[in-house]
Amino acid sequence: MSGTGIFGGSFDPVHEGHRKLALEAIGQLGLDRLIVMPTATSPFKIGRKHTSGADRLAMCKLAFDGHPEIETSDLELKRGGVSFTYLTVKELARPGQKLYLLTGADAFLSVQRWKYAPLIAQDVFFVGVSRSDHEQDELKKHADYLQALGFSVQLMPFAPLPISSTEIRRRLKLGLSTEGLLLPPVRDYIFSHGLYGSGKP
Numbered sequence: 175m176s177g178t179g180i181f182g183g184s185f186d187p188v189h190e191g192h193r194k195l196a197l198e199a200i201g202q203l204g205l206d207r208l209i210v211m212p213t214a215t216s217p218f219k220i221g222r223k224h225t226s227g228a229d230r231l232a233m234c235k236l237a238f239d240g241h242p243e244i245e246t247s248d249l250e251l252k253r254g255g256v257s258f259t260y261l262t263v264k265e266l267a268r269p270g271q272k273l274y275l276l277t278g279a280d281a282f283l284s285v286q287r288w289k290y291a292p293l294i295a296q297d298v299f300f301v302g303v304s305r306s307d308h309e310q311d312e313l314k315k316h317a318d319y320l321q322a323l324g325f326s327v328q329l330m331p332f333a334p335l336p337i338s339s340t341e342i343r344r345r346l347k348l349g350l351s352t353e354g355l356l357l358p359p360v361r362d363y364i365f366s367h368g369l370y371g372s373g374k375p
């Protein structure tokens with residue numbers, strides 16, 4: 175099997191949960207290429223202040239270093255503005271080859287409402303990542319609904335790490351440990367650049 179996946183997020187900062195998901199998607203979906211795509215501004219996070227795109231991109235590169243099948247793309251950061259998926263898919267789609275778009279449960283449950291969703295659906299498999307049996311049942315129902323709309327969908331069961339960038343930012347600001355949450359080179363980058371209030375007494 176082969177295929178290209180897209181894993182989008184704000185990655186502010188990228189953490190071990192993201193890494194685990196990326197590696198598992200490669201295995202479960204049989205991908206030979208996974209594009210990690212930091213968003214400029216997510217349509218769902220408009221108004222939220224982010225760390226610079228350059229820093230988020232640099233941290234993603236450090237986190238996925240040593241995995242030749244994973245590349246970090248600056249496509250959405252370079253485009254700027256709100257990162258609409260239909261624009262990204264239009265740029266990356268190749269005739270006759272669908273892209274695998276990784277979506278967490280919240281995103282999967284609303285893909286049909288995304289801007290130009292039917293256009294996106296022409297070029298992608300929407301991969302719904304479910305994190306529990308309960309979520310799996312909910313996503314399965316929605317997958318049936320999306321299939322009836324003509325969308326290609328796939329579900330991917332996944333045991334997530336209980337980590338979020340929000341919690342990591344909070345811990346860094348308070349000077350609490352991020353052991354096991356961040357890859358060491360990413361942690362070093364954060365401290366050497368004084369990001370998230372790290373390094374302050």
Ligand code: ATP
Nearest residue numbers: 182183184185191192195278334335337338339340
């Ligand atoms: P924030 O707390 O700022 O929202 P986040 O940790 O949720 O950050 P995002 O950049 O928003 O990270 O997420 C990018 C993608 O990674 C999303 O699809 C999200 O579902 C997934 N993801 C986030 N945290 C985890 C985790 N711990 N395990 C697996 N996947 C995760």
Ligand code: MG
Nearest residue numbers: 183184338339
């Ligand atoms: Mg999030």
